[in-house]
Amino acid sequence: MERMMLMRLRRLNRSVALLVGLMLLLCAAVVLLDIILRQVGSSLGGTDEISGYAMAIATSWGMAYTLLELGHVRIDLLRTRAPAFGRAMFDLFSMVVMTGVVVLIAIKCWPVVARSWTQGSTANTPLETPLIWVQAPWFAGWLWFAGMSAVVTLLAASLIFRRDFEGSEEAIGAFAEQDTLQ
Amino acid sequence: EELAVVGSWSSLPLHNQYEAPFWNETLPAASNGEITVALTTHNQMSLGLGDIYPLLGQGVYDVAMTVADYAVSDAPELEGLDVPLLALTADEARAMVDAARPMVSDIYRDRFNSHVLAIAPYPPQVVFCNHEIAGLDDLEGLKVRASGRMTAKLLEALGAEGVNVSFAEVPGALQNGVVDCAVTGAGSGYSAGWWEVSTHLLPLPLGGWDSVVTAMNLDRWNGLDSATQDLIQEQIITNFEDPAWASAQDALVNDVACLTGNGDCPAGEARSMVLVEATDADLARARDVLTGEVLPDWAERAGGDWAERWNASVGQVVGVTIE
Amino acid sequence: MIGYVAVGLLGLLTLSIPVGIVLFLLGIGVDTFFSPFPLIRGLGNMVWSASNSATLIAIPFFVLLGEILVRSGIAARTYAALDRWVSWLPGGLVHANVATATMFSATSGSSVATAATVATVAMPQAEKLGYDPKLFSGAIAAGGTLGIMIPPSINLIVYGFLTQSSIPQLFLAGLIPGLGLAVAFMIITAIICSIRPELGGGRRTFPLGQMLRALIDLGPIIVLFALIVGSIYMGWATPTEAAAVGVAGALVIAAAFGGITRNMIVESVLGTVKITSMIMLIVIGASFLNFTLASAGLGRELESFLSGLGLTPLYTILVIVLLYIVLGFFIETLSLMVVTIPIIVPLVVELGYDPIWFGILMIVMIEMALITPPVGLNLYVVQGARKSGSLNEVMLGAIPYVLMMLAMAAALIAFPSIALWLPQVLG
Ligand code: NA
Ligand code: NA
Numbered sequence: 001m002e003r004m005m006l007m008r009l010r011r012l013n014r015s016v017a018l019l020v021g022l023m024l025l026l027c028a029a030v031v032l033l034d035i036i037l038r039q040v041g042s043s044l045g046g047t048d049e050i051s052g053y054a055m056a057i058a059t060s061w062g063m064a065y066t067l068l069e070l071g072h073v074r075i076d077l078l079r080t081r082a083p084a085f086g087r088a089m090f091d092l093f094s095m096v097v098m099t100g101v102v103v104l105i106a107i108k109c110w111p112v113v114a115r116s117w118t119q120g121s122t123a124n125t126p127l128e129t130p131l132i133w134v135q136a137p138w139f140a141g142w143l144w145f146a147g148m149s150a151v152v153t154l155l156a157a158s159l160i161f162r163r164d165f166e167g168s169e170e171a172i173g174a175f176a177e178q179d180t181l182q
Numbered sequence: 183e184e185l186a187v188v189g190s191w192s193s194l195p196l197h198n199q200y201e202a203p204f205w206n207e208t209l210p211a212a213s214n215g216e217i218t219v220a221l222t223t224h225n226q227m228s229l230g231l232g233d234i235y236p237l238l239g240q241g242v243y244d245v246a247m248t249v250a251d252y253a254v255s256d257a258p259e260l261e262g263l264d265v266p267l268l269a270l271t272a273d274e275a276r277a278m279v280d281a282a283r284p285m286v287s288d289i290y291r292d293r294f295n296s297h298v299l300a301i302a303p304y305p306p307q308v309v310f311c312n313h314e315i316a317g318l319d320d321l322e323g324l325k326v327r328a329s330g331r332m333t334a335k336l337l338e339a340l341g342a343e344g345v346n347v348s349f350a351e352v353p354g355a356l357q358n359g360v361v362d363c364a365v366t367g368a369g370s371g372y373s374a375g376w377w378e379v380s381t382h383l384l385p386l387p388l389g390g391w392d393s394v395v396t397a398m399n400l401d402r403w404n405g406l407d408s409a410t411q412d413l414i415q416e417q418i419i420t421n422f423e424d425p426a427w428a429s430a431q432d433a434l435v436n437d438v439a440c441l442t443g444n445g446d447c448p449a450g451e452a453r454s455m456v457l458v459e460a461t462d463a464d465l466a467r468a469r470d471v472l473t474g475e476v477l478p479d480w481a482e483r484a485g486g487d488w489a490e491r492w493n494a495s496v497g498q499v500v501g502v503t504i505e
Numbered sequence: 506m507i508g509y510v511a512v513g514l515l516g517l518l519t520l521s522i523p524v525g526i527v528l529f530l531l532g533i534g535v536d537t538f539f540s541p542f543p544l545i546r547g548l549g550n551m552v553w554s555a556s557n558s559a560t561l562i563a564i565p566f567f568v569l570l571g572e573i574l575v576r577s578g579i580a581a582r583t584y585a586a587l588d589r590w591v592s593w594l595p596g597g598l599v600h601a602n603v604a605t606a607t608m609f610s611a612t613s614g615s616s617v618a619t620a621a622t623v624a625t626v627a628m629p630q631a632e633k634l635g636y637d638p639k640l641f642s643g644a645i646a647a648g649g650t651l652g653i654m655i656p657p658s659i660n661l662i663v664y665g666f667l668t669q670s671s672i673p674q675l676f677l678a679g680l681i682p683g684l685g686l687a688v689a690f691m692i693i694t695a696i697i698c699s700i701r702p703e704l705g706g707g708r709r710t711f712p713l714g715q716m717l718r719a720l721i722d723l724g725p726i727i728v729l730f731a732l733i734v735g736s737i738y739m740g741w742a743t744p745t746e747a748a749a750v751g752v753a754g755a756l757v758i759a760a761a762f763g764g765i766t767r768n769m770i771v772e773s774v775l776g777t778v779k780i781t782s783m784i785m786l787i788v789i790g791a792s793f794l795n796f797t798l799a800s801a802g803l804g805r806e807l808e809s810f811l812s813g814l815g816l817t818p819l820y821t822i823l824v825i826v827l828l829y830i831v832l833g834f835f836i837e838t839l840s841l842m843v844v845t846i847p848i849i850v851p852l853v854v855e856l857g858y859d860p861i862w863f864g865i866l867m868i869v870m871i872e873m874a875l876i877t878p879p880v881g882l883n884l885y886v887v888q889g890a891r892k893s894g895s896l897n898e899v900m901l902g903a904i905p906y907v908l909m910m911l912a913m914a915a916a917l918i919a920f921p922s923i924a925l926w927l928p929q930v931l932g
Pocket of ligand 2 (some may be wrong): 628833834835873874875876878880881882
C-alpha cells in the first residue's frame with residue numbers, strides 16, 4: 001500500500017518538475033528573445049526581474065521532486081556502515097528533522113507573503129510587479145514541499161514499522177544505494 | 183544599552199568615514215559607556231536590499247541605515263523623498279530632505295514600525311556614457327541602465343530606453359554596447375573603474391541623491407528613557423548627519439575632477455572623461471517631464487494625500503507643483 | 506562560535522541529515538545561543554531573497570546545457586576525441602577526464618555542472634577498462650572545479666557583483682590560471698602514474714588518422730564556447746544572459762548531430778530541476794546561516810582576529826589562505842564567497858592588493874573547498890554518478906589535485922601577473 005502511494009507521489013512530482021522545467025525553458029527563450037531584440041534596437045524590458053521570479057518559483061516547486069528522487073545531498077559515512085535496520089533509523093531520523101525544518105521554513109515564509117498582500121507591495125522596478133503574484137506561488141511551493149516531506153516520512157515510518165527496510169530504503173534512502181538497486 | 187546596528191554598504195565612504203566612527207566611537211563615548219554598539223552592514227549580512235527595513239520593523243536588529251529607495255516596494259510614497267534632478271547642489275538636496283522629513287517619519291512609523299533618526303546623502307547619482315552626448319536631450323534613443331524606479335520612469339519619459347543590468351555587469355555592458363549609458367554615484371563609478379569603459383560624464387543628479395535613512399525599531403526607541411533618546415538624537419544629527427552633508431558637495435566636486443581631470447583629484451589618479459555641461463534648456467525640459475509625467479504618475483502610485491503633502495513641503499522648497 | 510559551528514556541522518552531517526537542512530539547523534542554533542536578537546524572524550525574507558535571483562538562474566541554464574550535451578551524446582564524443590589525443594600519457598584515460606573537464610569548463614559557469622557532465626560520460630569507461638577508481642574519480646572531481654575558473658563562471662560573476670569589480674576583467678584574469686591548473690593536473694597525474702602505473706590503467710595510443718578524425722567531435726564544444734564567451738565580449742549578452750545563449754546553442758548543436766528526441770528533452774529538464782533544487786536548498790540554507798553568523802558577530806570575530814595579529818601584508822595573505830583552507834572544509838562555494846568577501850576583500854585592498862587578483866586567488870581556494878571533505882559538493886556529484894564504491898575513494902583520489910591547487914595559490918601570490926597580465930594586455 002505504502003509503496004503504491006509512494007509511486008503515485010513520485011509520478012505526481014515528476015509532472016510538477018516537468019512544468020517547472022518548462023517554465024525555465026520558457027524563461028531562457030524570453031531572455032534569448034530580449035538579446036535578439038536588443039540587436040535590432042528594441043527590448044522587452046524587465047527580463048532579469050522575471051528570471052528572478054521564475055528562479056524562486058522553480059526552486060520551491062522543484063524541492064519535493066528532488067526529495068522523492070533522493071536528490072538532496074546527504075553524507076553517508078556512518079550510515080553505510082550500519083545494518084539494514086540502522087540505516088532505516090538514520091533515514092527516518094533524517095526525514096523527521098528535514099520535515100521539521102521545512103515546515104518551519106514554510107511557516108516563516110508566510111509573513112513575507114502576508115506583508116506583500118496587506119501592504120500591496122510592488123517590485124521596486126519599472127514593471128511594478130505586485131509581489132503577491134509571484135510570492136503566492138513561491139510560498140505554495142514551500143507548502144507543497146513541507147506537505148510532501150511529512151507524507152513521505154509517515155509512509156516510510158509505516159514501512160519500517162512493518163520491517164520492510166527495502167521499501168523504506170527506496171523511499172528515503174541515500175542516492176548511491178538507490179542506483180545500485182536498479 | 184547594547185544596540186545592534188546594521189550599516190549601509192561597507193565599501194562606501196559614507197559607512198567608513200561617518201557611520202562606523204559614529205556608532206563605534208562617538209556615541210559610546212558621548213554616553214560615557216552607557217550605550218554599546220555591535221555594528222555590521224547589510225552586505226556583510228547578505229541581506230536582500232528590500233528586506234532591510236521590514237526586518238528592522240520586526241525587531242531583528244535595533245538600528246538600520248540604507249538607501250530609502252531600496253524600500254519603495256513596501257512604500258511607494260517614499261519615492262517622493264528623492265526625486266531626481268530637483269536638487270543640483272548638496273545644499274538644495276538637504277533643504278529638500280529637511281522639508282520631506284515629517285513625511286518620511288510618518289512613512290517609517292506606519293510602514294516599518296521604526297523611528298527615523300537621520301537622513302544622510304550618498305553622492306548624487308550621475309550619468310556615465312560610452313557614447314557621445316552633448317546634453318540631456320541626447321539621451322533620447324540611447325540604452326540607459328538606471329537604478330531606482332523613478333529614475334527609470336524619468337529616462338523613459340525623456341525617450342531613453344531603460345535596460346536592467348546589475349551593478350557588477352555595468353562595465354562589461356558599457357564596453358560592449360549592451361547599454362550606452364549608466365547611472366551611479368560619481369565616486370562609485372570612479373572606484374569601480376567605469377571611466378575605463380565610458381567616455382562622457384553628465385554630472386547631473388539624474389538618479390537623485392540616494393538619501394540614506396537611519397532608523398530605529400519603534401518599540402526599542404519607545405523603550406528608551408527620554409534622556410537616552412535625546413542623547414542619541416542630538417549626537418546623530420551633530421556628529422553624523424551634519425558632517426556627512428557638509429562633505430557631500432566637496433565630494434561631488436572632487437569625484438567629478440577625478441573622472442574628468444578638471445581640477446585636483448585627492449582620491450588618486452585623475453582620468454580624462456569628457457565633462458558634459460547641461461544647458462538651462464535641458465533642465466527646463468527635464469522639469470517639464472517631471473512635473474507633467476513622472477510626478478503625477480508617482481502621485482497615483484502613492485495614493486492618499488501624499489501629492490498634497492509633497493506639494494506643501496518639498497514642492498515649496500524646490501518650486502515645483504504636482505499637477 | 507566558530508567552534509560551535511564546526512562541531513555542530515560535523516555532528517549533524519555524520520547523522521546523514523541533508524546538507525542544506527543542516528545549514529538551516531546551524532543557523533537556528535546560532536540564533537538561539539549566540540544572538541540576543543530574534544533572527545529567526547528573518548528566515549522567510551532570507552528564503553525569498555536568496556531564491557529570487559536573476560544571477561542564480563544561470564545555474565539551471567548551465568546545468569540544462571550540460572544535460573543536453575550528455576544526453577545527445579555530444580559529451581561522450583568529446584570525451585572519446587580527447588581520449589585519442591591525451592591518453593598516450595602515463596595515466597591514460599585519467600588525462601581525458603582532466604582535458605574534458607577543461608573543455609567543458611569553457612562552456613559551463615559552474616563546477617558542479619562540469620563535474621556532473623564529465624562524471625556521467627567518464628564513469629562507464631572506468632569500469633569497462635578497469636581503472637583504479639580513486640585517481641580516476643578524483644581527477645573528475647578536481648577537473649570539474651575548473652568550471653568556475655575558466656570563463657564563463659557564476660562565481661566570478663558573484664565576486665564581481667559583491668566587490669564592484671569588472672566581470673569581463675575577472676573572466677580574462679581567470680583564463681591563464683585555469684589553463685595552468687589543467688596542465689598542472691595532467692603533470693601530477695603523469696608523475697603519479699609513472700611511479701605507480703597500476704593507478705592509471707593502460708596508456709593508449711591511436712593512429713594519426715583516428716586522431717585527426719576525432720578533431721571534428723571537438724567542434725561542438727568549441728563552437729559553444731565561442732558562442733557563450735563571444736556573446737559576452739561582442740556585447741550581445743551579459744554574463745548571466747550568456748547562459749541562456751548557451752542553452753539555445755546546445756539545442757541547435759544537438760539537433761545538428763541528430764540527438765534531439767522528446768524523451769531526451771524530458772530527461773534533461775527533469776535532471777535540471779533535480780540538480781537545481783539540490784543546489785538551491787544548500788544555497789538558501791547557507792544564506793540563512795550567513796545571516797545569523799554575521800548578525801551574531803562572526804565578521805567582528807574574524808576582523809579583530811586578523812588585525813590583532815599585526816602581520817605584514819604577505820603574512821596576512823598567507824593567514825587568509827589558511828583561513829580559506831579551514832573554512833573550505835565545511836562551507837561551500839557560493840556561501841564561502843558570500844560569507845567572506847565583505848570582510849576579507851576590503852582588508853586585502855587596504856593592504857594594497859588588486860581586487861581582480863584576489864578574486865582569482867579566492868577562486869583557487871574555493872575550487873579546493875569543492876573537493877575537500879566533509880563538505881565538498883564535487884565529491885558528492887562524482888560519487889552520485891558512480892554505481893558502486895564509497896565516497897572515501899573519491900576523497901583520497903582528489904588529494905594530489907588539492908596539492909596542485911595549493912601550488913597554484915602560491916604561484917599567484919609570488920607572481921600576481923599570472924592573473925593580471927591578460928586583463929592588462931586585452932582590457
Ligand atoms: Na567556466
Ligand atoms: Na570542502
